[in-house]
Amino acid sequence: METLSSVRRPVRELRPGDHAWLAYSGEDEQRYVVGSFVRDGLDASHKVIYLAGSDDVDVPGMNGTPPRSGLLTVVPLEEARRPDGGFDPGTVLEALACEIAGAEGGDFGTIRVTADMTWTLDLPDGLTQLLRCERHIEQAVCPSTRVTAICQIDRRRLTADARTALAASHSTVVTPNPEFADSVLQIVRTFEPVGLSLLGELDASRHMVLDQALNTVLTASRGEEIHLDLAGLGFIDLGALNMLADVAARRSGTGPLVLDSMPVQLRTIMETVGWHMLPGLRLGTV
Amino acid sequence: MTSPTLAAGVAPRPLQHRAFLFGGMDDFLSRAVPFVREGLDDEDRSVVVVVAEPRLSALRDLFPDCADDMFIDASAFYAHPVRTLRSYLELVKREHPLRVHALAEPVWRPEWTARETLEWARYESLINEVFKDTGASALCPYDTFALPPQILEHARRTHPRLVQGDAERPNARFAAPEDFSAEVDRARVFPAPHESEYLPVTGHDLHELRRWVGERSERHGLSRQDAQNLVTAVNEVAANALVHGTPPFGVRLWTEGPDLVCEVGDNGYWNTFSPLVGFVPPSSALENGFGLWTVRLLVDLVEVRAGWDGTFVRMRLHR
Numbered sequence: 001m002e003t004l005s006s007v008r009r010p011v012r013e014l015r016p017g018d019h020a021w022l023a024y025s026g027e028d029e030q031r032y033v034v035g036s037f038v039r040d041g042l043d044a045s046h047k048v049i050y051l052a053g054s055d056d057v058d059v060p061g062m063n064g065t066p067p068r069s070g071l072l073t074v075v076p077l078e079e080a081r082r083p084d085g086g087f088d089p090g091t092v093l094e095a096l097a098c099e100i101a102g103a104e105g106g107d108f109g110t111i112r113v114t115a116d117m118t119w120t121l122d123l124p125d126g127l128t129q130l131l132r133c134e135r136h137i138e139q140a141v142c143p144s145t146r147v148t149a150i151c152q153i154d155r156r157r158l159t160a161d162a163r164t165a166l167a168a169s170h171s172t173v174v175t176p177n178p179e180f181a182d183s184v185l186q187i188v189r190t191f192e193p194v195g196l197s198l199l200g201e202l203d204a205s206r207h208m209v210l211d212q213a214l215n216t217v218l219t220a221s222r223g224e225e226i227h228l229d230l231a232g233l234g235f236i237d238l239g240a241l242n243m244l245a246d247v248a249a250r251r252s253g254t255g256p257l258v259l260d261s262m263p264v265q266l267r268t269i270m271e272t273v274g275w276h277m278l279p280g281l282r283l284g285t286v
Numbered sequence: 287m288t289s290p291t292l293a294a295g296v297a298p299r300p301l302q303h304r305a306f307l308f309g310g311m312d313d314f315l316s317r318a319v320p321f322v323r324e325g326l327d328d329e330d331r332s333v334v335v336v337v338a339e340p341r342l343s344a345l346r347d348l349f350p351d352c353a354d355d356m357f358i359d360a361s362a363f364y365a366h367p368v369r370t371l372r373s374y375l376e377l378v379k380r381e382h383p384l385r386v387h388a389l390a391e392p393v394w395r396p397e398w399t400a401r402e403t404l405e406w407a408r409y410e411s412l413i414n415e416v417f418k419d420t421g422a423s424a425l426c427p428y429d430t431f432a433l434p435p436q437i438l439e440h441a442r443r444t445h446p447r448l449v450q451g452d453a454e455r456p457n458a459r460f461a462a463p464e465d466f467s468a469e470v471d472r473a474r475v476f477p478a479p480h481e482s483e484y485l486p487v488t489g490h491d492l493h494e495l496r497r498w499v500g501e502r503s504e505r506h507g508l509s510r511q512d513a514q515n516l517v518t519a520v521n522e523v524a525a526n527a528l529v530h531g532t533p534p535f536g537v538r539l540w541t542e543g544p545d546l547v548c549e550v551g552d553n554g555y556w557n558t559f560s561p562l563v564g565f566v567p568p569s570s571a572l573e574n575g576f577g578l579w580t581v582r583l584l585v586d587l588v589e590v591r592a593g594w595d596g597t598f599v600r601m602r603l604h605r
Contacts, residue, residue, distance in 0.1 A: 184493050204525045205491050235496060235514075238522045238571075238580050245571040265514040272515075272583050274372055276379055277571050 006173045010188075011036045014148045016110055019141040020172035023155040023163065025192030028220070029176070030152055032189065034114055035061030036177050037150055042067045047108035049099045051075045051092070051115030070106075073099055077119060089120055089133050097140060100147060109146070113137075116152040127162050134169040142171065150174055155192075179213040180206075187213045190229055193258075194221050199232035202240045210240065214247055223254045227284060231261035241270070241278060248280025260284035299385065299421025303414055304454070305445035306427045307438065314341055314427060317449060318389055319348060321425050325387030326352070332381040336360045337391040337427060345389075364393040367409040368582045371416065375567055378420050385421040392426060394437050404470050405587065407440035411466040412565055414446065425449065467561035474589060476600070479547070482540035490528055492521050495537060499548060502539055506546045507605045515584040516548060516603055522577050523550040523599045530554065531597060541605075545586075549600040556592035563590065 011033050014020055024030040038061035041048040045068070050059055052074050059074065075095050096113065103111045120130040134151065141149045153166065167173070180187040185200040187210060196213055217226060228244075230236070248257045257280060262270070267286075270278065308314045318337075322345065325333035333352075335345055338360040346357045364370050378386050392410060394403065413424065428441045442448065442459040443466055461469065485498050499520050503513035520537060527535050531552030539548045564578030582588045587602040 184491070201493060201496070203492055203496075203521065235517065235521075237525065238518065238577050239525065242571045242576055249572065265511050268511055269515065269518055269584065272369070273571070273580050274376060276376055277568070277576070277580075279570055279572075 006167050006170060008173045008175050010177045011150070011174050012040060012177045014150070014172065014174060016146050016148050017142055017144055018172050019138050019149050019151075019170055020174040021151045021153060021166060021170040022174045023153055023158065023166070025155050028194075029191035030116070031060040032191070033174060033176050034150065034152060037061070037112060037114055037174075038072075039063065041110070041112040042071055044110070045071065045108070046110040046112050047103040047106065048072045049075060049096065049103065049111065049113045051077065051096060051113075053077050053116070053119070073103075075099055089123070089129050093133060093136050096137075100140065104146065111144075111147045113141070113147060113149040114152065115149075116154075118152070118154040118157055121153075121157050127165065131165055131169060134166070138169060138171075179216065180209040182206075185209075186232075189213070189217060190227065193227040193260075194224050195227035195229065195258075195260075197229040197232070201235035202233060203235065203237045204239050207239060207243050211243065211247070218247075218251060225255040225258050227258045227260050229260050230263065230266065233263060233266065236266055236269075238273075241273065241281075245278050245280055256280050256282040258282050258284035261286070298419035301414065301417045301420060302423040302447070303417075303445055304425050304447040304449050305441040305457070306425050306449040307430050307441065308427055308450075309430045311341070311344060313451075314429075315344065315348070318345060318425075318427065321387075321389055322349065325423070328387070330385055331387040331423070332384040333387045333389075334358065334377065335389045336363050337389055338393055341391070341427070360391045360393050364406075366586065367406050368579075371409055371412060372567065372583060374413075375416065378417060378422060382420075385423065388422065388424045390424045390426050391428075394433060401474070401587075403437065403440075404473060407437075407444060408467055408470045408565070410440065410444040411461070411463045412562075414444070415463040415562065416566055464561055467565065471561055474591075476589070476591060476598075479538070479540035479542065482538045485537045485539075487524055487528070487535040487537060492524055495524055496521055499537070499539065503546065506541055508546060508603060512603050512605075516546070516601065519581040519584045519588075519601050520548050520550060522581050523601070526577060527552040527554075527597070527599075530556075542602075544605055545602045546605055547600060547602050549598055551596055551598045553596045555594060556590075556597045559590070559592035559597075564588070 009020065022033050024033065038048055038050065038059060048071060050072065057074060059072065077092065096115065100111060100113060117130055117133060120126055120133060123129045137149055137151065141147045151170065176189050178186050178188045179196070185198065185202055185206050188197045190197050194217065196217060202210060244257055259281060262283065267283065306317055308317065322333060322335060325331045333356055335342070335356055336358045337345065342357055342359055363373065392406060394406070410426070426445060428438060430438060442457060443461045446457055446460045448455055448457045483502065485495060487495055496517050500513055500517050503516050508516065524535065524537065527550055532554035533552065535552045537548060537550050541547070564575060564582055566575070567579050568575045581601065585601045585603050589600040591598045
């Protein structure tokens with residue numbers, strides 16, 4: 001979506017040397033992806049360096065348990081504030097570089113760095129500042145055999161040109177971990193719109209995992225429409241239509257389940273069945 | 287069965303389903319015009335005219351004030367028996383609480399095989415079951431000058447009342463839908479193919495089966511949509527066999543003239559089988575019977591054979 005030149009990779013598949021970016025649509029997506037990154041890192045005893053807006057930030061992925069001493073370092077953005085109150089990207093980068101260097105001196109196998117860089121866009125000539133930061137990080141991370149980095153940026157703040165420029169300055173686009181993946185089907189959460197993206201083939205052997213993933217989304221949702229992005233779906237069985245209609249019926253009153261980007265042959269099958277047979281399901285974007 | 291449009295607490299409204307045996311245009315109009323007018327004059331009814339040319343144009347000219355979408359060309363509407371039934375069902379649901387008042391002329395094509403003609407007759411018969419409590423009124427014209435005696439005989443077997451000349455009378459030859467359907471089933475033959483391919487289905491993951499059917503559909507010249515329809519239908523029947531049937535399970539595929547045929551078999555005996563199974567539409571995907579009903583929509587012909595030697599579902603698509 002962001003670019004054709006970047007590699008898209010689920011957060012759990014990031015490797016040392018990857019300088020990835022996450023163009024999040026809102027806090028839910030940001031916490032979901034960054035939470036996986038932080039949690040997996042701490043579980044594997046990786047060093048995690050988290051650039052935060054303030055000292056007492058609620059780091060995602062902590063599950064309420066404090067990490068082993070020394071594993072997690074929070075670098076407050078406040079420390080980069082100049083005496084006149086402005087921010088200085090140079091200071092921030094210096095603080096980050098210092099933490100990375102310190103960690104490299106330790107016995108951590110892998111160092112995970114993540115920072116929400118959206119604040120740079122508030123600076124005068126923000127995009128230029130951001131791209132300058134990104135170049136510094138790129139130079140620090142890419143040759144490394146130990147550092148993995150995710151730069152987070154609020155997608156709502158980006159113009160199309162800014163996206164292109166950011167894509168060019170990162171090797172990888174990070175995506176959420178799939179809720180489920182086997183050789184036939186992959187289910188990935190989406191956040192804008194809220195829902196799931198399905199890739200591959202959906203059949204009776206996989207109804208259970210879709211039901212679980214849908215329940216996860218429904219639990220996290222705030223009553224908004226739930227969308228299923230079916231652009232990558234090659235097959236859907238009739239039992240799955242029955243199951244989706246059932247899910248829609250269970251949450252009646254909160255809006256339909258919307259089926260987006262349905263491949264034409266699957267859409268024709270739905271039309272043959274007749275939408276009146278499928279209460280609570282609606283065709284979204286084609 | 288509960289009627290698709292019957293709300294709880296509302297008294298059922300019986301269906302009127304009459305065959306209208308006419309000869310020539312004047313005879314046709316002498317009955318068809320008052321029937322349409324009767325519907326238009328009743329504010330409780332919604333009129334639809336599904337007849338073939340030249341009768342369609344003749345009627346349209348006589349009702350110049352009526353909306354154009356009230357007139358539907360039967361030769362396009364009667365293209366696939368299950369889909370035609372579905373379209374009538376959609377119409378009845380859409381117009382509810384108005385009662386559908388339909389001049390509904392089934393189309394009979396001389397090039398059809400006896401088998402195809404029988405399947406259409408089966409659907410005329412099913413109308414009695416599917417719409418029984420909807421209060422719909424259907425007058426079904428049969429052209430006695432043009433249609434062969436066999437088809438006029440079907441008309442008498444599938445409509446509880448007959449209209450001819452000035453007279454309307456109950457029809458003693460009428461057969462209940464279940465009996466008629468069983469009769470149609472008895473007339474079937476299941477020739478074994480000379481040459482076929484066979485895939486045993488051993489596990490519960492049907493990915494390999496779909497790939498197998500998809501590849502062969504393409505090789506035998508089905509369009510991409512027909513291939514997707516067949517794969518979906520075979521997958522559904524096989525998934526159902528795996529749940530309810532008895533091993534061994536397998537799929538056989540062959541060509542027969544212009545048709546591609548695919549048969550899913552298992553060794554189980556379907557002891558609750560009824561001649562109406564999968565013919566009566568469920569009211570939604572949430573009801574039992576949605577699977578087989580939809581399979582019938584997706585391919586050209588489905589034949590279920592439930593015998594002591596096993597249960598076999600044969601699906602056929604025109605290439």
